[in-house]
Amino acid sequence: MERPIAFREDRCKGCALCMTVCPKEIITMSSRFNTSGYKVVEVRDEVMETCTSCAACALICPDYAISVWRKPARDKKGEVADVHYG
Amino acid sequence: MKNGKEAFTLPGVLADIPTHYCPGCQHGVAQRLVAECLDELALSEKAICIGSIGCSVFIYNYLLVDSVEAPHGRAPAVATGVKRARPEAAVFTYQGDGDLASIGMAETMHCANRGERVTIIFVNNTVYGMTGGQMAPTTMVGQRTTTCPGGRCADNEGQPIKMTEIIASLGGSAYAARVAVDSVKHVRAAKKAVRKAFEAPLNNLGLGFVEILATCPTNWKMTPVQANERIAAELIPYFPLGTFKDVTELETIEGPEVAE
Amino acid sequence: MSTTGERVLIKGNEAICRGAVDAGCQCFFGYPITPQNDIPEYMSKVLPSLGRAFVQAESEVAAANMLLGAAACGVRAMTSSSSPGISLKQEAISYMAGTELPAVIVNISRGGPGLGDIGPSQGDYFQAVKGGGHGDYRQLVLAPGTVQEAYDLIRKAFDLAFAYRNPVMVLGDAIIGQMMEPVTLGSATTPTNVDQDLGWNLQGKGQRHPRLLKSLHLTDGALAGHNIRLRDKYESMERDVLFDNFLVDDAELIVVAFGSIGRIAKSTIRALRASGKKVGLHRPISLFPFPSQELDRLAASGKRFLTIEHNLGQMVEDVRLAIRKHADSDFYGHLPGNLPTPEDFEQPILAALGVRT
Ligand SMILES: Cc1ncc(C[n+]2csc(CCOP(=O)(O)OP(=O)(O)O)c2C)c(N)n1
Ligand code: SF4
Numbered sequence A: 001m002e003r004p005i006a007f008r009e010d011r012c013k014g015c016a017l018c019m020t021v022c023p024k025e026i027i028t029m030s031s032r033f034n035t036s037g038y039k040v041v042e043v044r045d046e047v048m049e050t051c052t053s054c055a056a057c058a059l060i061c062p063d064y065a066i067s068v069w070r071k072p073a074r075d076k077k078g079e080v081a082d083v084h085y086g
Numbered sequence B: 001m002k003n004g005k006e007a008f009t010l011p012g013v014l015a016d017i018p019t020h021y022c023p024g025c026q027h028g029v030a031q032r033l034v035a036e037c038l039d040e041l042a043l044s045e046k047a048i049c050i051g052s053i054g055c056s057v058f059i060y061n062y063l064l065v066d067s068v069e070a071p072h073g074r075a076p077a078v079a080t081g082v083k084r085a086r087p088e089a090a091v092f093t094y095q096g097d098g099d100l101a102s103i104g105m106a107e108t109m110h111c112a113n114r115g116e117r118v119t120i121i122f123v124n125n126t127v128y129g130m131t132g133g134q135m136a137p138t139t140m141v142g143q144r145t146t147t148c149p150g151g152r153c154a155d156n157e158g159q160p161i162k163m164t165e166i167i168a169s170l171g172g173s174a175y176a177a178r179v180a181v182d183s184v185k186h187v188r189a190a191k192k193a194v195r196k197a198f199e200a201p202l203n204n205l206g207l208g209f210v211e212i213l214a215t216c217p218t219n220w221k222m223t224p225v226q227a228n229e230r231i232a233a234e235l236i237p238y239f240p241l242g243t244f245k246d247v248t249e250l251e252t253i254e255g256p257e258v259a260e
Numbered sequence C: 001m002s003t004t005g006e007r008v009l010i011k012g013n014e015a016i017c018r019g020a021v022d023a024g025c026q027c028f029f030g031y032p033i034t035p036q037n038d039i040p041e042y043m044s045k046v047l048p049s050l051g052r053a054f055v056q057a058e059s060e061v062a063a064a065n066m067l068l069g070a071a072a073c074g075v076r077a078m079t080s081s082s083s084p085g086i087s088l089k090q091e092a093i094s095y096m097a098g099t100e101l102p103a104v105i106v107n108i109s110r111g112g113p114g115l116g117d118i119g120p121s122q123g124d125y126f127q128a129v130k131g132g133g134h135g136d137y138r139q140l141v142l143a144p145g146t147v148q149e150a151y152d153l154i155r156k157a158f159d160l161a162f163a164y165r166n167p168v169m170v171l172g173d174a175i176i177g178q179m180m181e182p183v184t185l186g187s188a189t190t191p192t193n194v195d196q197d198l199g200w201n202l203q204g205k206g207q208r209h210p211r212l213l214k215s216l217h218l219t220d221g222a223l224a225g226h227n228i229r230l231r232d233k234y235e236s237m238e239r240d241v242l243f244d245n246f247l248v249d250d251a252e253l254i255v256v257a258f259g260s261i262g263r264i265a266k267s268t269i270r271a272l273r274a275s276g277k278k279v280g281l282h283r284p285i286s287l288f289p290f291p292s293q294e295l296d297r298l299a300a301s302g303k304r305f306l307t308i309e310h311n312l313g314q315m316v317e318d319v320r321l322a323i324r325k326h327a328d329s330d331f332y333g334h335l336p337g338n339l340p341t342p343e344d345f346e347q348p349i350l351a352a353l354g355v356r357t
């Protein structure tokens, strides 16, 4: 499964600002706490596909907790034609 | 798992460490924008950061450039000394509203008036964050703080100071803008303003100044989301966003000759 | 800049400027106040013509913080002022001491407290020597007694500032500043440090790791460690103690006086020697480090002491502390508001000698 967005949970302070700017409204508060004691946000697997990689969440995040990747380009057969980074 | 190129990258000059700021504090965004501009303009090797006293006192832990700590309010004077000693350096200050607009008002005004070729990043969160939320020169009328518990009263404490307008009115400033980081659109505009504020002094045009309206959820006694909403609801109507001065577009500006 | 060996007739304030320029002073930051105005005026003429920086600051607070900035870059930089302005510089001096920055501060002091007057006074001894700013710190203090010394000591001040990475104050007064005397100038070869990598100064990081200059120490034990290191540094300054002994060997009474007063007292002593009075002079030139060991040595040999100052008794406390194992010191304080003459000190010295007049 492609995951265009990832949260660095150790950095997240649960401020929820990213939730307010996501045009797809797919970022939600999880029930997990990180080691600093902050409740962290997440994008659940079932909605991950809808992420457009717009990076709005990363731009507003005061704690550099969000990584966003562009969706890879695909060839005619639907195979990923872009470079894989990880 | 991760595919394709990053749609968002952190600037290399920004230390990739957790910040000491409270949840939702927009000092984090402000310093990231500074770092992005330092990287984009390839300034990190010749930048000298003048830190100030306030919640951003540890700015030097995040921006990986040569730094010196200034006494409370004196960053523009320290910047003047640094720039006069090292004219080739890209010198900038990063200051809060108590630091810049109260105790450091004289240093700020005269640094701008002399047209020191430095950049001032001014983070206005309408409160003394570090000392626990006392009234600042930029505190809104009616805003409750620990030293105006009944709310700031214009009769007694005056009106909040509009620094960008003042700086724009001074002969030595080349660029003065007020921005916010409460929405994606505003963050993008803020980035452009910070960049221009760095370019103006480097192009020998005068001082570059950006006021960034920012939240202090902790001392505003609000959730980060409520605090962020307050920026548009209460602050921007009084502190209008925009570019108040920009001589960077002009063709020729008379100025002291730069040594070859 | 001067040619080695050139002899000129100049005022003390100009000697300070010429010494600073010859010492490679790259930046000067000042603010007008009498009786030191000749200094910023001279520097505003000369420094720009040498491609160096002069800034008239908006206040002494700003001037001292500009100095902090230039010092952080590792260039030779200075500020000058007079008493009320020096009070305003204390914040930056404390920060520079805490951050270990080399800087030179000139105080052509005047009468106080408050606005006082514009005449000579030594009322700033405590402020200069005990630390007028906050925190546990010291600055080196050099007190010239002649115009030649003003020239020589300002040059030394820069060397000491960089040797110890510490603020150095040159403490003069309206007498030293305004008096004209012939001065032999030295060579003007000292570098301004502009391009030098001193291992700590800010230049923009280039390819190396970023450097940080600060006085904040929050981690456990960090400030205590910093304070201990600073104390050790201050103690090591003892090796740079400076003083002038005049006819002390056979003296029964030693007059202790610094700066212009030391020089005036020397004339009194010369006159009294002519009438057979066994009196000598000990003139501390470095007020910090204070010549305590030398005073102790003199006291151990059975001398008596009279401290003369142009105030109501400040340095005398350090003299008494230095000689406490063997002797005490009498005190004569000449009040500010008028210029003392050698005759003014005659009676106090005779009285201390126990001569009835
Ligand atoms: C001379 C001096 N006075 C007072 C203080 C205490 N102090 C530290 S930070 C601060 C105000 C900080 O407010 P601001 O500049 O708005 O920065 P913020 O924390 O809000 O980002 C004050 C008054 C100090 N450090 N030094
Ligand atoms: S904006 Fe950043 S810190 Fe805040 S909740 Fe989202 S990921 Fe966490």
Ligand code: SF4
Pocket: A005, A021, A022, A023, A024, A025, A026, A027, A043, A050, A051, A052, A053, A054, A055, A056, A057, A058, A068
């Ligand atoms: S990248 Fe855009 S769509 Fe994806 S989670 Fe962030 S804000 Fe939402």
Ligand code: SF4
Pocket: B020, B021, B022, B024, B025, B026, B027, B055, B125, B129, B130, B215, B216, B217, B218, B219
């Ligand atoms: S007190 Fe306010 S300004 Fe300081 S870190 Fe917390 S939220 Fe930010």
Ligand SMILES: [Mg+2]
Pocket: B054, B096, B097, B098, B123, B124, B125, B126, B127, B128, B129, B136
């Ligand atoms: Mg503030």
